Amino acid sequence: MPSDEMTSLQRVLTTLSLKEPDRVPLFLLPTTQGAAEMGVPLKDYFRAPGLMAEAQVRFRERYRNDCLYGFTYAAAEFEAFGGDIIFYDRAPPNAGAPFLHTPDDFARLAAPQIEDCPVLCRTLEFQAQLRRAANGNAPVIGVVMSPTSLPVMQLGFPEYLRLLMEQPDSLTPLFEINEEFCVSWANAQLAAGADALVYYDPVGSCTVIEPAHYRRLNAPIAKRVMARIKGPAVTHFASGRSFAILPDVAETGTGGVVVSGDDDLAAVKAAVGNRLPIFGNLNGLAMRHWDAEITELQVKNAIAAAGVGGGFILTDHHGEIPFDVPERVLIWISESVERWGRYPLTWVDAWREQQ
Template identity: 30%
Template structure:
């Protein structure tokens, strides 16, 4: 059973030869290869090379053509500042609070901003790995892209002060993610994850999620399935227990659950959805992997009778994490 087969079997609740291991390695792949984050974030062959090195070293079951959540907003007109040792940040947002999102043109993934570099990275990864390892792309979810267009605080005020304008921004975000995600699949991705950290109940009340985001995430997931994704992955960190029951309705094939949510709770809320998590991301910064390996053993045992589980962190593994911590987990799972 190869990595791609193992992950798809887990999504389908079929037997696997071992627990799938899909650590969220983005910037850490760059740092491990002594590559500056700003160079890595521009995608292309360098991003692919860093991911391939990590996969060859660790034997993880997926590689990612993804770096940060600024790609879409930059393609829509926001200005970003780049750094050698951290992800880029928006310094000039594409929209002022009074701006109509309709004034923005839908970006062309083959031409605009850093999107073509990501497509190039996906193509390089798929050519190198074929159908042996999951090649994953990523798009910003509706709430996160809306926040990246206006700024997080201004976007949250718009939910109360100008609901129609905010909903127009969400609809634009769905259109952007659908088009960009389809382009990623055409370029070589097996799967596109939807990252929507701003949709977390730590930021947005669960009732807003149900009213504003659920129907839009449904449309986005349906569009990705129509474009050929092997499965869908909704990746939201934080205290997500109040919104987890909606993931099946949304159409998520894989659901991230963070350390805030106990495995038994996640199992009960999503009994027939493949769960991914919930290793504590900050523990990857610890000088010893002991806490992580203890968590991993507990998680593997918690899902042994169920299947439908992928070992991973509940959020991205920090770029500053110790490589030895990830390697210890890989050895635990793969026996390598």
Template identity: 30%
Template sequence: MITGIERLNAAIKGEILDRIPVFCNLVDQGAKELGMSLQEYYAKGEYVAEGQIRMREKYGYDNVWSLFYVGKEAELLGCRKILFAQDGPPNVQDFVIKSYEDIPKLQIPDNIIDHPAFQEELTCLRLLKAEVGGKYSIVAYITSSMTLPVLLMGMEKWLELLLWGPPDLRDELLSKCHEFFTREMAAYRKAGADALVYSNPFGSTDTIPLKFFREHALPWIEKDVNAVGAEGLVYYCGTSRMNAVLDVVIERTGITAYNLSPFDDVVEGKRIIAGRALTVGILNDLKLIDWSHDEIRCEVKRILEAGMPGGKFVFGTMGMPYCIPEENINTMLEAAYEFGSLRPQECESSAFAVKAEL
């Protein structure tokens, strides 16, 4: 049986085995699969690992996640309150930095892998490595230096400091966040993560102007990547478009995988990347909540027809909402497996077949 790692290695070479790789971000859904509340589920690494293994076996995609929730990073830096919803991802409830005076007090742990707040993630990673290591990609989520302050002080206060605040405090916080980033990256790699999603909405001109990106964001992206190496990194800007910065990021960092925004033009993204890296075409999975069966198939086919010619293409999703109906998840993945099994010329010749059925 062909494994997800084999599909990914083929895609890196510009080849297709049975189909292209499909990476699916079913994270919170593991709790539902185990019949648990989200708070109970995320309390133990063995629950998260079991949930990820079951979800992958149930749907057949090519990865598992070590991700609990984004606020876990804030917990490593002193956050004591996480807000757990019944049907959505947990969020930071109490910020570590409440005023600028708290920035000099922020302490960066020397050893992330031995930190008490990392132990459940470590348990999860070890179990995933034992069960699926070498067969399916184990994906970790790492917040960039420029984005981590949002988890520590909130978006409004961070934008105020970033754009108009005292430069010395801004740079002190960024330096501390960079130090944390490098140590967290080392911990995830040591624990067995294969792919490391480098999350940075500030790496897109949807969030900041191009001039600010070039003068401020790009130097910190380079600093992050130079410190840890580009191996296994996946450039990710959330829903923010990245086509406008793709060329310079590839040139200056050497990152070899890019999760396009659902709002990026996939053909244009492939043209800019020009075979220098993997392109991940992302479906806007918020639409899966109420899209029809035919709408889902049509959108999956559109993305694949745009991305598969030329190879080096992966199909993926964003952070799939907890409330997506199971039948819609199945429809999306079945379409990805069907249309992703076609060779590029077959994909092109079958264009508009689904649309014609509508």
């Protein structure tokens, strides 16, 4: 490493303070790929904190990644609440059938105790190992589902949407339970090994609910949760659009926002780039077809749109690289960031004029 090269942690912290580091940080987030990397079935992999930590360390080295991703799978919290999980060979585990059916069921629901949930305890051990491996050189990232998005799995999407639109008040007891759990789970991760969290709220995106609805329901809950989390959290809409609500997202106390490939990254930068770090917005599903040239173009476009002045971390827009994305594409992304992400970004003005 050259003497003026920052560590990943320095690079990320500089970016989060809206300044230019030595290069654009890269958060590449393979998860299920770890099972293949370690030569075990996915079901075994997600039950072995040591294997998950080793895989993430290898990925960080291979892709010059600027974080260690302490995420297992999105349905883990659903599992902690007692939901069934379906494991597959080449994809993230999925939530089984919803276990709540009507608002009457909420009275029987209680937030799980973290120490009683093997899936959560394994995640904490995974993150503790990542922190030891990082040795202060790279941030460890944990994940929580927002109290307003977890019901998609708990209730099923159709019933949840119906209640949101027709009987929103009936959901209050569920949101309260989820909120308490979210705060406890977030702080447990920060205590165990995570340096920062992703706050997943796909339901809050403009793709799923109206901006007015986000302002009325999701934003106040996010604001309360952020205030009680003892560390930074970045809001993630899991590929849902968010441009219209970005000023409201900024008011929740979030540490940044991950935007969709469907959002105009340059417009996002212009709108909130002076007060909010921006993450995004490569399309992981499309990566399956990328060749070297397209990959480089995608990376250049993103950096040109949001990189100047700092405050930008390149990542995919969904929070997880699909299993079927070829490894060579991830290598090309890494090489392109190395080539085009070095500050100062002197090439950007000429590039913009060409476009």
